[in-house]
Amino acid sequence: MRTQVGIIGAGPAGLMLAHLLRRAGIESIIVENRSREYCEARVRAGLIEQWARDMLIETGVGERLKAEGLFHKGIKLQFDGVLHEIKFTELVGKGTTIYGQQEVVKDLIDDLLRHGVPILFEVSGTRVSDLDTKLPKIHFTHDGKAQQIECDFIGGCDGFHGICRPSVPDGKLTFYDREYPFGWLGILSESANVDEELIYSYHDRGFALYTQRSPTVSRLYFQCAPDEDAGNWTDEAIWEELRLRLGGVCPLPTGPILQKGVTPMRSFVTEPMQYGRLFLAGDSAHIVPPTGAKGMNLALADVLKLSRALAHFYKTGQHDRLDGYSAEVLPRVWKAQRFSWWMTSLLHHFPHENAFDRRRQVAELDYVATSRAAAMTLAENYAGLPID
Ligand code: FAD
Numbered sequence: 035m036r037t038q039v040g041i042i043g044a045g046p047a048g049l050m051l052a053h054l055l056r057r058a059g060i061e062s063i064i065v066e067n068r069s070r071e072y073c074e075a076r077v078r079a080g081l082i083e084q085w086a087r088d089m090l091i092e093t094g095v096g097e098r099l100k101a102e103g104l105f106h107k108g109i110k111l112q113f114d115g116v117l118h119e120i121k122f123t124e125l126v127g128k129g130t131t132i133y134g135q136q137e138v139v140k141d142l143i144d145d146l147l148r149h150g151v152p153i154l155f156e157v158s159g160t161r162v163s164d165l166d167t168k169l170p171k172i173h174f175t176h177d178g179k180a181q182q183i184e185c186d187f188i189g190g191c192d193g194f195h196g197i198c199r200p201s202v203p204d205g206k207l208t209f210y211d212r213e214y215p216f217g218w219l220g221i222l223s224e225s226a227n228v229d230e231e232l233i234y235s236y237h238d239r240g241f242a243l244y245t246q247r248s249p250t251v252s253r254l255y256f257q258c259a260p261d262e263d264a265g266n267w268t269d270e271a272i273w274e275e276l277r278l279r280l281g282g283v284c285p286l287p288t289g290p291i292l293q294k295g296v297t298p299m300r301s302f303v304t305e306p307m308q309y310g311r312l313f314l315a316g317d318s319a320h321i322v323p324p325t326g327a328k329g330m331n332l333a334l335a336d337v338l339k340l341s342r343a344l345a346h347f348y349k350t351g352q353h354d355r356l357d358g359y360s361a362e363v364l365p366r367v368w369k370a371q372r373f374s375w376w377m378t379s380l381l382h383h384f385p386h387e388n389a390f391d392r393r394r395q396v397a398e399l400d401y402v403a404t405s406r407a408a409a410m411t412l413a414e415n416y417a418g419l420p421i422d
Pocket residue numbers: 042043044045046047048065066067068073077078079080081082135157160191192193194195196197220297315316317318324326327328329330331332333
């Protein structure tokens with residue numbers, strides 16, 4: 035097979051890259067090691083920044099998002115038993131939208147297949163070669179047959195555990211890494227919404243977050259040990275923990291738990307995000323702890339810039355924008371890292387903290403809740419920094 039851009043991974047990064055390239059008249063093929071059903075059912079992110087919402091709508095894959103997405107004007111912070119509202123729309127004129135990542139994935143897969151962009155699901159043994167030549171290749175097995183795609187460029191959109199980043203020769207990339215001494219236990223439940231906004235709750239028992247997926251489906255998370263086994267938690271114990279940590283500030287409607295799982299927390303950045311004709315985008319190049327909901331948004335921002343650099347190359351034959359891809363996207367990546375680290379540090383219990391640290395966290399929460407300048411900084415980062 036031959037294509038212009040070979041893409042590895044059918045997550046938000048790979049699918050959006052193929053979508054933006056198609057709109058620019060550039061051919062691509064996606065290879066994905068999971069099934070279509072698996073990709074469309076994987077419960078993960080849910081919060082979309084204002085510019086990303088606008089991009090999904092403007093590029094023709096936002097119809098369902100417009101109808102079903104839940105627009106949020108801000109968030110609520112709970113500390114000292116009181117809810118404090120931070121109104122992004124008043125502070126920075128932007129909001130956020132709750133729309134499950136798997137819904138974005140479904141909309142993109144549907145649109146790509148309707149436009150004839152090949153997505154090869156359930157491939158195995160994916161491997162890349164000739165990255166530093168003009169004809170890099172993707173090798174894999176599909177339908178029991180060994181296959182190869184020759185491309186002009188490869189989009190490495192295969193997530194944190196993918197093969198693209200490890201395929202770059204040793205010493206060509208630098209990694210920046212931080213692990214956190216906790217994880218999140220997350221549930222999806224068939225239960226009425228707790229509040230019209232998301233609630234980030236600071237509590238002596240540890241952090242908890244209330245978010246939602248629809249008026250009848252809620253998503254809740256609470257801080258747990260990094261190696262916690264979700265199977266050790268009965269549904270009753272989960273609801274009791276959430277009730278305690280949401281601080282009694284609001285009633286907590288309960289219901290059947292549809293899905294539960296533990297997410298470890300990590301900050302990670304690769305520099306640069308390219309080698310030869312391989313370009314990394316999304317979680318394959320960087321991950322953030324989920325507090326602040328930046329992961330999927332960063333993946334979308336990377337591929338917007340990458341698609342523009344590729345379009346520039348095909349239009350002019352010039353490499354300059356592709357050469358400058360990492361330098362163009364990394365400042366946003368690092369600002370999202372800083373913000374995610376800050377939100378995480380502000381709201382979680384750390385193992386060796388003392389009474390001073392707790393007082394300092396509460397002082398900072400109080401500052402955010404009472405200072406327009408501090409609230410504005412939170413709002414500007416949370417609703418999404420300008421993309422251009
Ligand atoms: P992925 O979604 O990981 O996609 C990579 C794809 O590549 C996968 O489909 C994988 O199967 C495929 N793949 C891997 N290896 C291979 C291979 N060898 N060959 C072929 N295919 C391969 N982000 C937000 O912005 N907002 C949020 O609210 C938010 N909440 C989150 C909550 C949780 C619990 C978690 C876990 C994450 C959350 N995130 C959030 C982060 C977000 O989900 C990720 O940042 C996002 O999925 C990154 O997209 P991606 O396309 O880069 O990677």
